[in-house]
Amino acid sequence: xxxxxxxxxxxxxxxxxxxxxxxxxxxxxxxxxxxxxxxxxxxxxxxxxxxxxxxxxxxxxxxxxxxxxxxxxxxxxxxxxxxxxxxxxxxxxxxxxxxxxxxxxxxxxxxxxxxxxxxxxxxxxxxxxxxxxxxxxxxxxxxxxxxxxxxxxxxxxxxxxxxxxxxxxxxxxxxxxxxxxxxxxxxxxxxxxxxxxxxxxxxxxxxxxxxxxxxxxxxxxxxxxxxxxxxxxxxxxxxxxxxxxxxxxxxxxxxxxxxxxxxxxxxxxxxxxxxxxxxxxxxxxxxxxxxxxxxxxxxxxxxxxxxxxxxxxxxxxxxxxxxxxxxxxxxxxxxxxxxxxxxxxxxxxxxxxxxxxxxxxxxxxxxxxxxxxxxxxxxxxxxxxxxxxxxxx
Amino acid sequence: xxxxxxxxxxxxxxxxxxxxxxxxxxxxxxxxxxxxxxxxxxxxxxxxxxxxxxxxxxxxxxxxxxxxxxxxxxxxxxxxxxxxxxxxxxxxxxxxxxxxxxxxxxxxxxxxxxxxxxxxxxxxxxxxxxxxxxxxxxxxxxxxxxxxxxxxxxxxxxxxxxxxxxxxxxxxxxxxxxxxxxxxxxxxxxxxxxxxxxxxxxxxxxxxxxxxxxxxxxxxxxxxxxxxxxxxxxxxxxxxxxxxxxxxxxxxxxxxxxxxxxxxxxxxxxxxxxxxxxxxxxxxxxxxxxxxxxxxxxxxxxxxxxxxxxxxxxxxxxxxxxxxxxxxxxxxxxxxxxxxxxxxxxxxxxxxxxxxxxxxxxxxxxxxxxxxxxxxxxxxxxxxxxxxxxxxxxxxxxxxxxxxxxxxxxxxxxxxxxxxxxxxxxxxxxxxxxxxxxxxxxxxxxxxxxxxxxxxxxxxxxxxxxxxxxxxxxxxxxxxxxxxxxxxxxxxxxxxxxxxxxxxxxxxxxxxxxxxxxxxxxxxxxxxxxxxxxxxxxxx
Numbered sequence: 010x011x012x013x014x015x016x017x018x019x020x021x022x023x024x025x026x027x028x029x030x031x032x033x034x035x036x037x038x039x040x041x042x043x044x045x046x047x048x049x050x051x052x053x054x055x056x057x058x059x060x061x062x063x064x065x066x067x068x069x070x071x072x073x074x075x076x077x078x079x080x081x082x083x084x085x086x087x088x089x090x091x092x093x094x095x096x097x098x099x100x101x102x103x104x105x106x107x108x109x110x111x112x113x114x115x116x117x118x119x120x121x122x123x124x125x126x127x128x129x130x131x132x133x134x135x136x137x138x139x140x141x142x143x144x145x146x147x148x149x150x151x152x153x154x155x156x157x158x159x160x161x162x163x164x165x166x167x168x169x170x171x172x173x174x175x176x177x178x179x180x181x182x183x184x185x186x187x188x189x190x191x192x193x194x195x196x197x198x199x200x201x202x203x204x205x206x207x208x209x210x211x212x213x214x215x216x217x218x219x220x221x222x223x224x225x226x227x228x229x230x231x232x233x234x235x236x237x238x239x240x241x242x243x244x245x246x247x248x249x250x251x252x253x254x255x256x257x258x259x260x261x262x263x264x265x266x267x268x269x270x271x272x273x274x275x276x277x278x279x280x281x282x283x284x285x286x287x288x289x290x291x292x293x294x295x296x297x298x299x300x301x302x303x304x305x306x307x308x309x310x311x312x313x314x315x316x317x318x319x320x321x322x323x324x325x326x327x328x329x330x331x332x333x334x335x336x337x338x339x340x341x342x343x344x345x346x347x348x349x350x351x352x353x354x355x356x357x358x359x360x361x362x363x364x365x366x367x368x369x370x371x372x373x374x375x376x377x378x379x380x381x382x383x384x385x386x387x388x389x390x391x392x393x394x395x396x397x398x399x400x401x402x
Numbered sequence: 403x404x405x406x407x408x409x410x411x412x413x414x415x416x417x418x419x420x421x422x423x424x425x426x427x428x429x430x431x432x433x434x435x436x437x438x439x440x441x442x443x444x445x446x447x448x449x450x451x452x453x454x455x456x457x458x459x460x461x462x463x464x465x466x467x468x469x470x471x472x473x474x475x476x477x478x479x480x481x482x483x484x485x486x487x488x489x490x491x492x493x494x495x496x497x498x499x500x501x502x503x504x505x506x507x508x509x510x511x512x513x514x515x516x517x518x519x520x521x522x523x524x525x526x527x528x529x530x531x532x533x534x535x536x537x538x539x540x541x542x543x544x545x546x547x548x549x550x551x552x553x554x555x556x557x558x559x560x561x562x563x564x565x566x567x568x569x570x571x572x573x574x575x576x577x578x579x580x581x582x583x584x585x586x587x588x589x590x591x592x593x594x595x596x597x598x599x600x601x602x603x604x605x606x607x608x609x610x611x612x613x614x615x616x617x618x619x620x621x622x623x624x625x626x627x628x629x630x631x632x633x634x635x636x637x638x639x640x641x642x643x644x645x646x647x648x649x650x651x652x653x654x655x656x657x658x659x660x661x662x663x664x665x666x667x668x669x670x671x672x673x674x675x676x677x678x679x680x681x682x683x684x685x686x687x688x689x690x691x692x693x694x695x696x697x698x699x700x701x702x703x704x705x706x707x708x709x710x711x712x713x714x715x716x717x718x719x720x721x722x723x724x725x726x727x728x729x730x731x732x733x734x735x736x737x738x739x740x741x742x743x744x745x746x747x748x749x750x751x752x753x754x755x756x757x758x759x760x761x762x763x764x765x766x767x768x769x770x771x772x773x774x775x776x777x778x779x780x781x782x783x784x785x786x787x788x789x790x791x792x793x794x795x796x797x798x799x800x801x802x803x804x805x806x807x808x809x810x811x812x813x814x815x816x817x818x819x820x821x822x823x824x825x826x827x828x829x830x831x832x833x834x835x836x837x838x839x840x841x842x843x844x845x846x847x848x849x850x851x852x853x854x855x856x857x858x859x860x861x862x863x864x865x866x867x868x869x870x871x872x873x874x875x876x877x878x879x880x881x882x883x884x885x886x887x888x889x890x891x892x893x894x895x896x897x898x899x900x901x902x903x904x905x906x907x908x909x910x911x912x913x914x915x916x917x918x919x920x921x922x923x924x925x926x927x928x929x930x931x932x933x934x935x936x937x938x939x940x941x942x
Contacts, residue, residue: 107456114504114506114507114512114519115459115506117507117508117519118506118508119446119448119461119506119508124427125423125427277405277406277409281408281412284409284413285412287416288412288415288419291416291419291420291423292419295419295426300518301517301518301519302518302519303518303519
């Protein structure tokens with residue numbers, strides 16, 4: 010690929026300072042800021058580090074709203090938003106039980122824009138879990154995980170687990186009653202894993218109970234290890250999307266019939282999705298304050314003590330049977346999720362919503378997702394003191 | 403719509419959102435108050451207080467900017483001069499150490515402890531005195547009069563009998579109160595005093611009659627109980643806790659005078675009645691001298707459940723000699739003359755437990771188990787032998803709160819009293835056609851391990867719903883029944899019952915109570931049940 014050359018200096022040695030801005034520009038951006046022809050537009054994408062994950066030309070159908078609903082990109086935008094707001098919060102937060110909660114109170118009152126940034130971080134975290142699950146549902150229901158994209162689905166499952174882990178580790182940090190007891194309940198479910206459960210819990214908490222060690226470990230996981238892992242896997246995930254030829258296409262659709270340039274068509278739509286996500290989250294953060302309960306008190310469990318919402322379905326199952334909820338269902342679900350693209354070998358249904366050939370996998374997936382939703386709803390709204398069944402009003 | 407239009411619209415909306423966020427953050431409450439105070443460049447005012455327990459960050463003066471400005475004496479809150487506080491300069495003490503609330507917060511709701519995240523409420527009015535106890539031991543400083551009176555009320559009331567509180571109370575029946583001010587809200591505490599079963603339906607705490615001002619003072623004291631004060635270093639705390647734990651009740655001389663002192667410091671009349679003093683909760687002790695032997699009284703004080711297994715009376719912290727002295731004092735305490743007529747006698751002796759209407763709902767009835775018999779239960783009395791109620795009046799009912807009245811009344815007056823009760827409360831005449839079956843002679847072989855085991859099996863099927871698995875009268879259906887199912891482990895009561903009477907109760911039930919007849923069971927099985935019930939209350 011030929012790179013655009015900086016313009017030849019007109020006056021030779023006459024005015025080297027006059028060409029300096031152009032040379033600096035050309036050294037940074039290898040294409041003009043507004044490319045004037047298709048070649049320039051393709052180069053704008055291909056030569057830019059941030060854009061090169063795109064092919065310079067994409068399928069027109071990939072850009073239609075109904076194809077992806079923009080869910081993967083929304084998840085990515087939320088991740089970026091979480092990283093940026095998270096770094097802001099790190100300037101205030103101290104991961105020690107004596108200070109953590111006080112810092113939350115400072116954030117709420119005495120730090121400029123503190124409540125807004127915290128709300129934004131909190132709601133984005135919930136939003137990212139929702140968006141990641143929705144993105145996964147979209148991919149499955151359009152058959153986009155099938156050959157040759159099997160491994161990228163596995164990477165995606167890993168990213169979903171990392172998203173949950175990020176949310177879960179962040180849940181403890183405010184060190185209020187809500188945080189403390191959700192983590193106590195959540196980590197106690199690890200005890201049901203046969204063999205390694207106890208050790209896993211101890212390794213995570215650094216102690217027998219949730220305390221200062223757990224807070225520090227969760228903090229390091231939350232701000233260092235898990236984000237780096239997630240960013241790496243996101244890179245792999247996106248790179249493979251391109252390597253696998255962009256989004257999945259229905260079989261037999263001619264290649265190249267419906268091709269548009271990534272610049273400006275894909276980029277403008279991505280910008281629109283990003284702006285939309287920012288707007289929704291910003292408005293949410295402005296309208297609703299993130300919850301903050303009294304300081305964590307290990308002697309006073311709330312009744313009922315509930316885990317974070319995405320584990321409430323499991324908690325509901327655990328309340329009926331520790332083995333089913335703590336071992337069988339999560340293990341089987343995870344294995345099925347990882348194995349799904351390898352189990353489903355017959356071709357057909359790629360790139361089309363609820364393909365008729367794939368009615369059975371789709372039905373199983375929708376049923377599982379529905380069960381997750383119902384169990385989560387039951388656990389969150391219909392369970393009261395002593396985990397007794399109550400009406401939500 | 404074209405994508406570029408979307409981008410424009412969304413960008414404009416985002417700009418609008420940013421402006422909204424900026425405005426929302428900009429017009430903080432405290433800035434407005436500082437401008438009202440006359441400060442053009444508002445900034446957060448912050449007192450960092452160290453040396454009183456955990457570090458405190460008090461930002462109260464961000465709104466209350468005029469607390470140290472004498473020109474604002476007539477101002478309205480939050481801009482008002484603080485009244486003189488003498489030895490508590492604001493710069494050293496901050497605000498929340500006395501006032502409570504959340505000093506870090508900068509909104510009224512959060513700072514005044516009305517937020518979901520509130521650690522402690524802001525205390526207002528007389529309740530503010532509760533925070534004096536953070537640093538000051540009793541006797542509290544002048545000005546904390548409600549707190550002092552509340553403590554006196556605690557000391558004079560019956561609280562110490564059941565509740566524990568380091569340095570003040572040694573009860574074990576009720577919850578310890580050392581940190582009750584931190585753990586419970588004011589509303590919860592008030593409700594628990596007015597109606598103890600409002601918050602905890604299984605509470606056995608009596609509803610003490612208490613004038614409202616007394617109760618409010620007591621609440622100030624209870625609010626002040628937040629565990630070890632910040633003025634006690636850990637060494638002092640341990641030393642005091644150990645001294646309190648290791649202390650022994652003093653031995654006293656065995657005479658009526660020291661008995662009276664122990665009786666008064668033990669706060670017996672906070673529940674019981676003696677002469678003019680009446681706690682209106684527990685039985686009348688005015689005639690104890692003629693009803694209970696000194697030995698019985700001393701044993702009852704040592705362990706109230708020795709003679710009355712379901713007694714709600716706490717075991718008081720008394721030495722053996724104090725218990726004996728109290729018994730001596732009760733033997734010699736002055737007694738009022740008894741009125742002559744049966745109705746007046748009933749009012750003086752019986753109404754306290756059996757109720758003025760004879761319905762068994764007297765003053766102390768709620769705390770007594772077995773509950774006082776409802777004298778209006780005509781079916782019950784008309785199916786009992788006529789001599790039994792009189793025997794109960796004369797000899798009392800062992801294992802219950804019913805004391806013997808033989809020496810108090812004499813036989814004739816007891817007979818007259820029962821005749822009056824029969825006419826007034828039972829009312830229904832006996833049906834001459836109902837003849838009570840005579841209790842049979844034992845036909846089964848004498849009891850052995852096998853018959854007890856068979857009885858236990860039958861009991862587990864037929865009887866546990868009411869009498870409970872342990873036979874203690876606390877089965878799942880027990881609370882639905884009045885009179886309550888009998889506690890079959892009540893040794894004092896069961897010892898007085900013949901096997902024949904037990905067999906009769908099993909066979910034909912007890913009319914007027916929830917006990918049904920079990921005539922359908924084979925005779926041998928019924929005798930097995932009798933053997934098993936006997937085995938429950940065998941003396942070890």
